Amino acid sequence: xxxxxxxxxxxxxxxxxxxxxxxxxxxxxxxxxxxxxxxxxxxxxxxxxxxxxxxxxxxxxxxxxxxxxxxxxxxxxxxxxxxxxxxxxxxxxxxxxxxxxxxxxxxxxxxxxxxxxxxxxxxxxxxxxxxxxxxxxxxxxxxxxxxxxxxxxxxxxxxxxxxxxxxxxxxxxxxxxxxxxxxxxxxxxxxxxxxxxxxxxxxxxxxxxxxxxxxxxxxxxxxxxxxxxxxxxxxxxxxxxxxxxxxxxxxxxxxxxxxxxxxxxxxxxxxxxxxxxxxxxxxx
Numbered sequence: 510x511x512x513x514x515x516x517x518x519x520x521x522x523x524x525x526x527x528x529x530x531x532x533x534x535x536x537x538x539x540x541x542x543x544x545x546x547x548x549x550x551x552x553x554x555x556x557x558x559x560x561x562x563x564x565x566x567x568x569x570x571x572x573x574x575x576x577x578x579x580x581x582x583x584x585x586x587x588x589x590x591x592x593x594x595x596x597x598x599x600x601x602x603x604x605x606x607x608x609x610x611x612x613x614x615x616x617x618x619x620x621x622x623x624x625x626x627x628x629x630x631x632x633x634x635x636x637x638x639x640x641x642x643x644x645x646x647x648x649x650x651x652x653x654x655x656x657x658x659x660x661x662x663x664x665x666x667x668x669x670x671x672x673x674x675x676x677x678x679x680x681x682x683x684x685x686x687x688x689x690x691x692x693x694x695x696x697x698x699x700x701x702x703x704x705x706x707x708x709x710x711x712x713x714x715x716x717x718x719x720x721x722x723x724x725x726x727x728x729x730x731x732x733x734x735x736x737x738x739x740x741x742x743x744x745x746x747x748x749x750x751x752x753x754x755x756x757x758x759x760x761x762x763x764x765x766x767x768x769x770x771x772x773x774x775x776x777x778x779x780x781x782x783x784x785x786x787x788x789x790x791x792x793x
Contacts, residue, residue, distance in 0.1 A: 546570025
């Protein structure tokens, strides 16, 4: 197993010494180095390392703020490094693997690397088991929804209309664990390649599913597609403002702004029970 590693420290001398010490470990591959917090965030998001040696006191963003900038599934194994010992408690509060003091001791560094190897090996094994369980549960949910949708409900109207039931919760993976997210808590969902990002209040979850597939699981009386890449909870919408070329901007109650494509204007206006042009004044 290769430890794909990033070194973050605002002191060039400290980076150089750590680089030399890590060179003695054949399974450590240094992907990048950064000298300040914002560059550290970019490097972690870009390279997706297994392990980061992260200085605490840095310009722009300190080490703790770097971690706070990352999405939960972007946080690697972290070893905080510093010349001061007064941040140890907070480092471990943030689930850091270890805490190293400068100047680095080779034996203490080797101990941290062994801890990293153990945690990554355990996480990968657990992650494979959890992913298999999540995928199996998702298959069962799809089969159950298909079976339920084919059963006539009691009290079906004379015209034969049926009422489809939509799941109240979605199963997502969070830090290696399967957790449920209430669909009522979802603010909006956006496409992200082979994944979707589910925004539920201040939290964000990623789910390996296409936007068109998750759309089938959301109640159309509460959710509407406003863009090729976005589905919004209509209860979270505060207002709609005109933009350019027939497009508009959906402003959510929490202040976030989402683009409403002109191709979906009619659908969302119908969702709000408005005639064309009533939701957005075209003359503004």
